[in-house]
Amino acid sequence: MHMHDIQFIDMFCGAGLFSAAALAAGMAPAFAIDLSSDAIATYNANVRQVGVVGSVMDERTLPRADVLIAGPPCQGFSTLGRQDPLDVRNRLSMAVPEWAHRCGARVVVIENVPPFLRSSHWQELSSALGDLGYGVQTWELEAADYGAPQYRRRSFTIGSKIGDVQLPMALNRKITAGEVLSLPIGSDDPMHTWPTPVGIAAQRIPLVPPLGDKRDIMRAAPELCPPSWKKVGCQATDVWGRVNPDEPSNTIRCAFQNPSKGRYLHPTEDRVLSLREGARLQGVPDSWTFVGRPYPVARQIGNGVPVALGSAVMRSVVDAIRHEAVASTSVAA
Template identity: 35%
Template structure:
């Protein structure tokens, strides 16, 4: 029998997929999911069993009966911690871990998994989260992990907090086991690990040209659409070399470079940058279809990466179905937990729960013999 999970702030369901799909982790059934974004809840509903509800967590926790599960997963919104947010003080989104932990307690979960941006790890807020979890009877561990080390073709660093009921799971939950390694750094203990997946690995089988429409049939070409760039944008794309960025644009074609970039002579080395074929991608964010926002140009083609390419870089399989507009889907992709990464977490959680089950079985057996 599979273990039961609930996914709060579920987004598209990248974390859920890692837990329920045997291609990644498996051994869990989706019982409940919650997100306040309508298109995200629809995507989750399309791909998973159980209930997928569109609601704010504060409203839901005050009005509904929290379902009973073994594990609660999810990531309270991370924008309050992000370095991209310069007004972090007092950001109310930072407090949404409180109803999350209340739901953990009311669900009877033995383990919870919280995912957030890397900056959370050194934030005083993490101390508050761990103290609150301890007051509810949960011990915790926290790490900053790079998704490229877990089979994702993307260097995305995230804080993972795992908590376990100190009575129900006495031996705790270990750090997810690394499966891949940076090929430029080889130490004896890592020699048996697979080298990082690359952009070339992720894009395998996709045509260089985008098809321009959403086919909607779940094939690899579904979501392999692009924008309709202006003539000026096309000229800019063409002067950025492999691995280049906005500084190459300025050097090669100053007449095509925005004045604001000319005036800003430092920083922003990923802006208007091309991905490399032989490396993982940089972190995929919600506006990956805009090269002015980051290193989102195709390694060779004169265009931004497509939605399908972004989903591949996140580790979503082609048969995963997204709901909503192009902007909705881009937001879901950029905010997701990469499924292969979630699968590594799921394996650690399942190992801990299986150990408890085995211990309980031995105790029951010993009790029966004594009787």
């Protein structure tokens, strides 16, 4: 079996970061789907032109595939979301076993936030995969351990019909945010843009020193701070914070161009991260351009799996498939 013979389908593919990781691990995309037309336009421009706009609940014929990958919307499970157990988005995860059955996948990889593994939806999903003959493994991995310049814990549920998939080996060195942010960016890069701070934001940002955060603004200019900041006390100290260049960055979320949402100010310049810088912290090559207006593009970036983490997981899957192919060849011989 040649490496490029390993075909995969990507459900909820977004802009294609998980697909890019699978491609880097030696797989070929057969089909991808997402509700967002901007995300699919990004996918088709940068990964391969196999993406379609649509819902995973629609009737459609699927191509055969060895591997099915899926990152169902996590808002219902995220510690940041409202965690509504009846969230309609959570039902989407139950489409995964059905698709796995229909495309004949030998391995299924579901990426989500860690609390997903402790939800009733995961229980239901896991038993549905078990009923279809998949052995189920779960991993909770930290992206920074696998070469992503970003701290981001994610869960992976692996359903396999070919035996256990080996846990990927962590690297012995973390890549810092400064290493990727300090590389030059072309002046003509359409992604090197950020919202110009106006009004009170423009007054606050210059008051934040390197490594600083909202506490520095509170000390320097209490008049620029709402009363709620004092009430919150020590919580949410990362807001209005600068990225620490000597560590992996904080998790890049959809709102990474809003300084009130986290530690998203540039390490030294008086601005938030650019779209290109956010993409770099997710491991997206500079050759990628994203389709859409700035906030939808920031969402496409923030919703993705860091490419280095996805690649580590998918290399383990490729190894398992090749190992099984060798074993079945020698049995046949």
